[in-house]
Amino acid sequence: MLFRALFEEWAENGYTRISLENVATRAGAGKAAIYRRWPSKLEFACDAIQNVEVMWSGFIQQETFKDDIRAYLRATITVLRHPLARRVIADMVAERLRSSELSPLLDRIVSVRRQFGYRMLDCAIARNELCADLDRELALDFLIGPLYMSMINRGNSTTLADLEKHVAVVEAGIKACCIDR
């Protein structure tokens, strides 16, 4: 499959160093098979991302805010443990800082994830677990920032055993997004 081969090359070399020649070879295809379908590497990559994006949907509301946090972080751990996904994500983050080519792609991914986050916060507010004047942006940065820092920046392979500790601290932090303001 061409998409699979693309992601493997992406994870291995980073977006800018992807050689469509290698992608085709890895997929057991001819270069023309790619150029026939997509006008550029960017369009190719957009379609590939869109193809896997659907797998991330499905946020199910839990009983308590803490349960929601746990579910959210567990899903995040699953993604960030994926050997291809974690590399591609980190590469897109780095890539966006130096060029705007992949910005819309990453923006959409982030935005989708954030929608789940907003819904989670709204539920918690409705349950009176959070106050309504919460700084949502700040809260979402606290939701996954520490986990991302641990797994991506420091390369830890966080397990579900570490999850519970994160959940407790995240909950305390986010609840503090209301106080003092």
Place this chain on the structure above:
Amino acid sequence: MLFRALFEEWAENGYTRISLENVATRAGAGKAAIYRRWPSKLEFACDAIQNVEVMWSGFIQQETFKDDIRAYLRATITVLRHPLARRVIADMVAERLRSSELSPLLDRIVSVRRQFGYRMLDCAIARNELCADLDRELALDFLIGPLYMSMINRGNSTTLADLEKHVAVVEAGIKACCIDR
């Protein structure tokens, strides 16, 4: 200056795409000026990093834990706002996930930063602002994770005005690293 040119190329293209030819040209130097001094791009990069690393030292203990957090985050914001540093850091993070070439380099940088963090936590424990059985690793991920997420992953240019909000939440989160365990 060769180092300056290296970092500019690094920020612009990422480590693997650095062309020493361009670095030399950008510095107004000949390619041989680089190859004469360093046997490889890696050694060149190591020296360059080591050269700027000294500027990050100097942790001064404050009155309270909250003051320490504020000082730490302010210093972090300064680095992460730097147009070259932020790109180089994000690139190293991505690069380490796909190759171990830059690992020792990034490990040392992270480790230095973390030493300040540990000292900070120790001070807070000594002051009885934190309990002694604190999970230090977790605490440090919470210290800068959300800020990193905001500035690097989402591209925000956090200002000192946003600092105070982060400080309050980080403090609450880290203090929660003791409770429930």
Place this chain on the structure above:
DNA sequence: AATGGTCGAGACGCTACCGTTCCATTCATA
């Protein structure tokens, strides 16, 4: 069996960078 489209494979000219080598100029020191 004949036909039309898609496929893989590879050749094409082109550009970029590699790491080395050479040379004429510059610069600092004696």
Place this chain on the structure above:
DNA sequence: TATGAATGGAACGGTAGCGTCTCGACCATT
């Protein structure tokens, strides 16, 4: 001022990927 080391700059052959194009093999439909 004379001398020797270091420098900027350019050329070298080699590798790699670009995007286009051609071709024979294969497969499905008729």
